[in-house]
Amino acid sequence: MTEAFPVDIGPQYEGDVIRKADLYVEFGGPKAKSKFELVTLNSPAEVEHGRIEVIGPDIFELEEGGSYPLAILIDVAGERLEKETEPVIERRIHMYTNYIQGLYHMNQREDAWVRLSKDAYKMGLKSLRDFGKILIFLYTSELSVIERVAITFITDEKRVQELLPHALEVYHARDERLKGLREEDVDQFYGCVLCQSFAPTHACIITPERLSLCGAINWFDGRAAYQLDPEGPIFEVPKGELLDPVKGEYSGANQVIAERSLGQYNRVYLHSAFEHPHTSCGCFQSICFYIPEVDGFGVVHRDFAGKTPIGASFSTMAGNTGGGRQAEGSLGMALEYMRSPKFLRADGGLYRVMWMPKEIKERYRDVIPENLYDKIATEENATNTDELVEFVDKVGHPWLRGEVELP
Amino acid sequence: MTTAIAIAGKGGVGKTIIAALLIDLLSQKGIVLAVDADPSANLNLALGLPLEGTVGGVREEMVKDIQKQSLPTGVPMQDILQGRIRATLVESDKVDLLTMGRPEGPGCYCAANHMLRLSIGRLTRNYDYVVIDCEAGMEHISRQTAGDIDVLLTISDPTVRGITAAAAMKELIQELRTKVGGVYLMINRVKGGPPREIKEAADGLGLHLIATILEDPNLADLEVKGIPLIQLPPDSPLQLGVREIADKLKL
Numbered sequence: 146m147t148e149a150f151p152v153d154i155g156p157q158y159e160g161d162v163i164r165k166a167d168l169y170v171e172f173g174g175p176k177a178k179s180k181f182e183l184v185t186l187n188s189p190a191e192v193e194h195g196r197i198e199v200i201g202p203d204i205f206e207l208e209e210g211g212s213y214p215l216a217i218l219i220d221v222a223g224e225r226l227e228k229e230t231e232p233v234i235e236r237r238i239h240m241y242t243n244y245i246q247g248l249y250h251m252n253q254r255e256d257a258w259v260r261l262s263k264d265a266y267k268m269g270l271k272s273l274r275d276f277g278k279i280l281i282f283l284y285t286s287e288l289s290v291i292e293r294v295a296i297t298f299i300t301d302e303k304r305v306q307e308l309l310p311h312a313l314e315v316y317h318a319r320d321e322r323l324k325g326l327r328e329e330d331v332d333q334f335y336g337c338v339l340c341q342s343f344a345p346t347h348a349c350i351i352t353p354e355r356l357s358l359c360g361a362i363n364w365f366d367g368r369a370a371y372q373l374d375p376e377g378p379i380f381e382v383p384k385g386e387l388l389d390p391v392k393g394e395y396s397g398a399n400q401v402i403a404e405r406s407l408g409q410y411n412r413v414y415l416h417s418a419f420e421h422p423h424t425s426c427g428c429f430q431s432i433c434f435y436i437p438e439v440d441g442f443g444v445v446h447r448d449f450a451g452k453t454p455i456g457a458s459f460s461t462m463a464g465n466t467g468g469g470r471q472a473e474g475s476l477g478m479a480l481e482y483m484r485s486p487k488f489l490r491a492d493g494g495l496y497r498v499m500w501m502p503k504e505i506k507e508r509y510r511d512v513i514p515e516n517l518y519d520k521i522a523t524e525e526n527a528t529n530t531d532e533l534v535e536f537v538d539k540v541g542h543p544w545l546r547g548e549v550e551l552p
Numbered sequence: 553m554t555t556a557i558a559i560a561g562k563g564g565v566g567k568t569i570i571a572a573l574l575i576d577l578l579s580q581k582g583i584v585l586a587v588d589a590d591p592s593a594n595l596n597l598a599l600g601l602p603l604e605g606t607v608g609g610v611r612e613e614m615v616k617d618i619q620k621q622s623l624p625t626g627v628p629m630q631d632i633l634q635g636r637i638r639a640t641l642v643e644s645d646k647v648d649l650l651t652m653g654r655p656e657g658p659g660c661y662c663a664a665n666h667m668l669r670l671s672i673g674r675l676t677r678n679y680d681y682v683v684i685d686c687e688a689g690m691e692h693i694s695r696q697t698a699g700d701i702d703v704l705l706t707i708s709d710p711t712v713r714g715i716t717a718a719a720a721m722k723e724l725i726q727e728l729r730t731k732v733g734g735v736y737l738m739i740n741r742v743k744g745g746p747p748r749e750i751k752e753a754a755d756g757l758g759l760h761l762i763a764t765i766l767e768d769p770n771l772a773d774l775e776v777k778g779i780p781l782i783q784l785p786p787d788s789p790l791q792l793g794v795r796e797i798a799d800k801l802k803l
């Protein structure tokens with residue numbers, strides 16, 4: 146099927162790097178000021194299938210060896226396509242371009258970077274139109290939900306710059322939307338056992354609403370890592386049956402914990418710090434710890450050098466929390482987990498938090514409900530439990546006043 | 553197929569110049585990825601290449617962006633990291649240079665290092681040769697950020713202390729998970745033939761002595777003038793020694 150194109154196509158070209166010495170021209174990348182790529186879903190009437198437009202100089206009109214601006218605008222239509230799929234289709238630009246012999250794609254969005262090799266140019270890949278034709282061929286043959294594709298390449302610096310703000314707006318809106326992905330929306334979670342060298346019974350369960358403990362791997366990263374290296378330390382966790390919607394207990398996660406903890410544990414609550422909390426490795430960004438005197442939680446992060454109201458510092462507590470154990474009332478976690486709508490849902494969520502370092506409180510100002518913000522103590526309000534009890538009494542912390550209902 | 557050669561030795565034994573000369577030699581046979589894994593060496597200067605950023609810098613930046621949650625969603629972090637590493641790569645005709653930079657600060661780097669390993673692994677398989685200039689502790693090898701090694705060349709000066717240090721490196725590497733092909737010893741800065749005691753010490757420690765190199769009289773002059781060291785004359789003892797090794801190891 147590929148004879149019609151000047152160069153060969155296939156996954157075998159994927160890992161090939163085009164070095165500067167072999168470069169004919171490059172678009173985007175660190176040396177080009179303006180570049181981006183954007184996929185937009187449109188109605189079928191608006192997408193003229195197969196249309197390819199080049200605005201600005203084409204490859205054969207450019208001087209060899211240079212770095213040039215580029216916008217790749219791909220319009221798609223398909224009855225079963227949804228707006229949510231735009232980023233996934235856009236990511237395919239990366240995959241498909243790397244399938245093309247002599248083309249090389251790096252980065253994404255406003256950092257996009259495409260290199261064309263001298264060999265490919267010699268073989269006849271001299272126009273962005275050919276690149277476009279191949280992309281359209283790949284899109285329609287690999288993704289049957291895509292019915293129509295049209296591509297516009299812009300190499301005119303001014304035009305690229307004019308359109309960039311719109312692209313940035315779209316990226317931003319997408320990030321916000323993707324941040325809203327819920328556990329209910331997916332069938333798979335991901336797991337990671339990279340920390341097992343220090344914590345042999347630990348496995349991170351990563352869901353759209355629960356980041357890895359180190360904060361470095363979210364659900365999307367887990368999925369990507371698994372697809373890249375299915376045999377690797379990051380693996381798929383079938384969600385299984387939802388056993389407890391409040392505590393976040395899933396049969397799939399239980400099974401994985403049983404396997405990966407070598408039988409040490411057989412249940413895990415993803416959204417509670419009690420009974421069967423998530424295991425803690427040693428890499429967690431922060432610890433959420435129970436303070437019996439106030440029947441609430443404190444949160445402390447790695448960079449906080451001082452002592453928490455319970456008298457221990459982060460590092461002392463980390464020693465008691467980590468190692469791969471399920472430590473009741475002491476949970477290693479990513480700070481960003483506090484943004485999750487399911488954050489310790491079974492225990493009262495953010496409304497159960499009584500203390501955190503000032504720096505963290507300020508950083509998470511936007512997620513802490515307004516009527517709660519002033520009721521959470523920091524190191525400036527309380528350095529021991531007596532002071533903490535006094536503070537939360539004085540301000541009337543909603544949890545202690547019985548104003549918080551558990552789900 | 554990529555052949556990976558790591559060159560290790562304590563400071564001052566001529567490790568970086570040997571790495572640079574080997575890179576230069578191998579670049580006549582294929583495309584070479586030079587990896588500067590010694591924060592106190594200046595492999596880029598020896599090769600006459602600029603410096604554009606370090607892998608360590610990329611790692612720190614990633615960790616920061618993760619904390620700020622400023623990375624785009626829907627784009628795998630692995631791909632972002634790969635792109636950033638690519639951007640620090642210094643490219644020249646036959647040799648590309650990757651500088652590892654300073655070791656990590658406090659905090660958790662399990663995930664970041666894992667991603668680094670994958671990224672660097674994907675990069676290295678595009679080259680015929682990978683030559684790594686390592687510091688004595690061989691941190692990047694022990695953390696496997698530099699991948700598996702076909703040849704480990706330990707460099708020593710003609711002192712028993714130097715040889716003992718080389719033997720320690722050999723042992724260190726054998727305890728690691730990294731796969732290593734052959735381990736060899738090269739003694740640099742020898743005046744006349746290699747002293748018998750040194751040879752015996754190497755034998756006693758189970759080191760395979762592959763070459764000895766005479767003190768190079770041309771080196772000081774280049775260093776004074778700030779000329780890239782790979783411009784040593786072809787009949788210089790160091791050049792001859794490096795060629796001898798390449799021949800013996802069939803590189």
Ligand code: SF4
Nearest residue numbers: 337339340349357359
């Ligand atoms: S903390 Fe991070 S590196 Fe460690 S197991 Fe969890 S996801 Fe993996």
